[in-house]
Amino acid sequence: MIFKSIFNRFRRVHSGIRLVLMVIWLIAVVQTKPEHLHYLIFWMLLQLPHMSVEPKKWGRQMLMAEPFLLFVGLSYLFVYRAPATYYHLTLTEGIWAFIALLLRGNLAVMGITAFVNAISMEGLADGMRWLKVPETFVLIMMQTYRYIGLMVQKVHQMTTAYCLRSGGKTGVHLDAWGSFPGQLLLLSLKQAEATHEAMMLRGYNPAASYIGISKIQISDLTDAIIWLLLFAAVPFVL
Amino acid sequence: MHISDALISPAVGAAFWGISLATAAYAVKKVDLQTNSEKLPLAGVMGAFTFAAQMINFTIPGTGASGHLGGGLLLAILLGPHLGFLTMMSLLLIQALFFGDGGLIAYGANVFNMGILTCYMIYPLVYKVLKNRMGKLAIVFSAVVGLGIGAFAVAVETSLSGVIALPFTLFAGVMVPIHLVIGLVEGGITLAVVNYLRRFIPEKLAQMETDAETAFSPRKAMVSIGGLAAAIAGLLAYYASANPDGLEWSVLKVAKTIPEKAIHPAGEAIQNVMSIFSDYQIAGMENARISVGLAGLIGSVLTLLLVMLVVKSAERLKQR
Numbered sequence: 001m002i003f004k005s006i007f008n009r010f011r012r013v014h015s016g017i018r019l020v021l022m023v024i025w026l027i028a029v030v031q032t033k034p035e036h037l038h039y040l041i042f043w044m045l046l047q048l049p050h051m052s053v054e055p056k057k058w059g060r061q062m063l064m065a066e067p068f069l070l071f072v073g074l075s076y077l078f079v080y081r082a083p084a085t086y087y088h089l090t091l092t093e094g095i096w097a098f099i100a101l102l103l104r105g106n107l108a109v110m111g112i113t114a115f116v117n118a119i120s121m122e123g124l125a126d127g128m129r130w131l132k133v134p135e136t137f138v139l140i141m142m143q144t145y146r147y148i149g150l151m152v153q154k155v156h157q158m159t160t161a162y163c164l165r166s167g168g169k170t171g172v173h174l175d176a177w178g179s180f181p182g183q184l185l186l187l188s189l190k191q192a193e194a195t196h197e198a199m200m201l202r203g204y205n206p207a208a209s210y211i212g213i214s215k216i217q218i219s220d221l222t223d224a225i226i227w228l229l230l231f232a233a234v235p236f237v238l
Numbered sequence: 239m240h241i242s243d244a245l246i247s248p249a250v251g252a253a254f255w256g257i258s259l260a261t262a263a264y265a266v267k268k269v270d271l272q273t274n275s276e277k278l279p280l281a282g283v284m285g286a287f288t289f290a291a292q293m294i295n296f297t298i299p300g301t302g303a304s305g306h307l308g309g310g311l312l313l314a315i316l317l318g319p320h321l322g323f324l325t326m327m328s329l330l331l332i333q334a335l336f337f338g339d340g341g342l343i344a345y346g347a348n349v350f351n352m353g354i355l356t357c358y359m360i361y362p363l364v365y366k367v368l369k370n371r372m373g374k375l376a377i378v379f380s381a382v383v384g385l386g387i388g389a390f391a392v393a394v395e396t397s398l399s400g401v402i403a404l405p406f407t408l409f410a411g412v413m414v415p416i417h418l419v420i421g422l423v424e425g426g427i428t429l430a431v432v433n434y435l436r437r438f439i440p441e442k443l444a445q446m447e448t449d450a451e452t453a454f455s456p457r458k459a460m461v462s463i464g465g466l467a468a469a470i471a472g473l474l475a476y477y478a479s480a481n482p483d484g485l486e487w488s489v490l491k492v493a494k495t496i497p498e499k500a501i502h503p504a505g506e507a508i509q510n511v512m513s514i515f516s517d518y519q520i521a522g523m524e525n526a527r528i529s530v531g532l533a534g535l536i537g538s539v540l541t542l543l544l545v546m547l548v549v550k551s552a553e554r555l556k557q558r
Contacts, residue, residue, distance in 0.1 A: 022342065023342065023343075026342055027343065030243050030244055030246075030247070030248065030341075031247075068241070068242060068245065069245070072396070075404045101244055101401075105245070108244055108342075108343075109242070109338045112335060112338065112341070112342055116335045124335070134263075137262065137328060140278070140281050140285065140325055141328035141332065143282030143285070144282050144286055144325065144328050144332060145336075147283050147285065147286035148286045148290075151287060155290065179434055181287070181427065181431050182430065184290075185283070185284075185287050189283050192279035193276070193280075195279065196275075196279040
């Protein structure tokens with residue numbers, strides 16, 4: 001019950017402040033050296049109030065970063081071969097560097113996911129406007145995000161239509177790789193323009209924020225300061 | 239090609255954030271969506287389309303690696319460099335925040351590699367210049383060059399961050415060829431999409447391309463890049479690493495020493511006479527910083543003059 005109330009409290013922190021806290025988290029995490037890996041575990045615990053993401057979704061996002069991390073990390077194993085002892089365990093410097101790289105990389109993704117998950121897209125735009133990001137950029141980002149959903153629907157419709165007409169073949173054949181995306185783009189462009197014109201005729205103003213830039217409350221600042229103090233205390237306490 | 243946060247240092251990340259933000263400020267000034275609001279849905283759809291295209295990972299046979307399309311060239315061709323860049327920037331932010339693809343500290347570097355290089359270098363200096371000479375192949379060639387340069391930039395950024403244990407030349411030697419192959423695929427798909435649009439909406443595509451082409455001139459791009467080259471050669475070269483390069487590193491590992499005697503005495507004699515900027519310094523100058531900077535600037539200007547001479551000579555030979 002107490003945990004849930006802490007959970008809900010952190011979720012209500014102003015989105016602009018959450019973005020700033022996220023950057024602080026990232027800078028600290030990516031600079032953590034192998035001899036300070038225990039900081040990462042305690043910093044991960046600090047993320048618990050932000051974590052309302054299903055583990056599967058989390059896992060999928062962390063998998064995006066894995067290939068490049070593994071490619072770089074494996075090179076450490078071959079290059080750094082001198083022994084190094086941390087936590088009463090002697091391994092090569094390369095192995096410790098590899099472990100540190102994987103932990104840092106995955107925690108960085110976890111941090112972004114945890115911070116952003118509780119913010120809606122409109123909330124994120126709100127936070128960006130609070131940070132004085134130009135309106136043009138916020139508008140393009142919002143439109144791109146909205147049309148991702150539209151595009152995914154269109155791809156599903158077109159793929160289904162193609163498969164129904166393809167006589168039992170699975171997937172889009174190589175011959176259609178040129179016309180398929182072209183047709184997808186064409187249909188999406190037409191739909192987007194028609195929707196935009198209809199909205200403009202109804203008085204839609206792209207620059208207007210329909211949520212509005214919310215003001216920072218005292219509670220946002222106190223929650224942020226408490227979080228920062230806990231975060232900064234870890235290296236001193238451990 | 240998305241770099242995650244663990245592969246870039248905060249200092250390098252901040253530097254590229256600065257470059258990307260400055261470019262974004264310039265692009266925002268150039269794009270006026272309040273008066274041209276009909277471009278907004280276009281940008282949204284193109285951003286979503288590029289997002290979808292980047293989701294398509296394909297395996298490169300024989301390498302064990304996979305890659306994905308960039309999409310920056312298509313955005314620049316259809317939207318123009320400024321709006322194309324802003325669309326790529328917003329798309330990369332969505333990927334970093336909501337899909338865990340590419341980090342936030344590394345966001346500036348990702349924007350540089352996939353946005354700035356494509357929209358402000360490849361599009362005006364490669365595609366627009368070659369479009370009339372090579373026709374449709376200009377798209378494929380530009381995509382290949384764009385991805386190759388982007389991959390090289392990734393190698394530079396991760397090496398500057400001190401994250402990569404491999405020698406720079408070895409790492410770049412692995413990254414660049416793979417991305418050249420990906421560039422071929424991206425070029426093919428970009429060409430197919432543009433051709434398709436040209437077939438079904440020729441007037442609209444012509445209008446989009448005209449708007450895109452008038453937005454940014456190659457001359458401006460050349461001046462900007464020339465200025466950047468002068469800054470790197472004149473100011474940053476002093477801070478270059480003194481460690482052996484990839485070849486010397488490999489030779490040291492195998493032979494335990496770097497041979498000093500040349501194989502051909504004639505070649506050595508010629509080089510001793512010609513190399514007025516030996517070790518990238520001006521002999522006799524006490525101030526090392528000015529010596530390296532001046533040597534870098536003079537070398538850059540000499541390179542530019544030599545390239546111009548070669549190109550002019552080739553053009554004259556072709557005309558005959």
